Amino acid sequence: MPESLIHILLWSSLTIGFYWLSKRIYRRWPRWWLMPLAVTPLLLMMVVVSFHESYRDYIDGTHWLVLLLGPATVAFAIPIYEQRGLIRRHWPVLLVGMLVGSVVSILSSWGLAALVGLDGAIRLSLLPRSVSTPFAMEVSGEIGGIPDLTAVFVVITGIAGAVLGDLILARFRIATALARGSLFGLGAHGAGTARAHQIGATEGAVAGLVMVLVGLLNVLAAPLVALLPG
């Protein structure tokens, strides 16, 4: 068997296996620090490092998984279609919320990064991190960031957002389910949407919808964002 094939089989089955395992653990003990999003990469990193392998070796064997983000983007057509009633009823409110949220996300990331002295590709890679996965990496490449780094920031945002969202709902009076859903969908993409589903059905539907639409909005606005200096 050629070595590259062994690499693909080994690393892919480890990745899928750890993911499956951490999902089961999280279902049993739903703590934020046990989220599969956090546990799976950590376990894999420990294996890669302890076998003295490099990121190159690892990604050569698992790149096909990342490619599946393409068809996953297509799959978002279904939630958009199924929530079309929600769009019809609330589109003005949702649109304003998404525009404000996106602008705050990009400008505050850029401004705060400048404040603490992060610049260049790292700063640019931070800009699209609130957007869901397939979109974020796309935008990152478009505006001069490093898509791999953005993937890391998206993960941290997802974990942080699920926790921060709960804190915000506990401290502030957020009156409507529409606002609670938008908060999670815009702030913490897929991880936030999962949390919103636990809070309520409307919250979950709104979060999923907002997540997709904001992703699209950001891809379309990427040429504008690219005007921000690194």
Place this chain on the structure above:
Amino acid sequence: MTARHRTARFLHHHPAAQVLTVFAFWLLGEAVTRLGGIPLPGGIIGLGLLLFLLIMRRISSLSIRRGAGWFLSDMLLFFVPAVLAVLDHPELFGLTGLKILFVILTSTALVMLATAFTVDRCWKYLGHREASGHA
């Protein structure tokens, strides 16, 4: 029974074929962006095309929703490999990493507060007096 009905019936009962259909829409989108020189990811074109066909009722959502669900429910798995890129960025484990964490936490909190308050404000402004409870 027309060929279209037969295809639809087959798809309703075969989730694996639905997964392949989603995949085919992606390939089609990639082909369109490559050939047409469109500066958008192929997935977005595929999404647009599929959404158009659903709205025009050329495709029933039953023919594809289980396939789409397969991609969406385990989407996190697809970008786990990209996260290991941190191994190539040792600078993230030092002060730079702390700075990045600060930016992400602060910015995410700001985004969430701004979005939630904007949506609530708009909702009231548009004359919904019953602001509490369900939207």
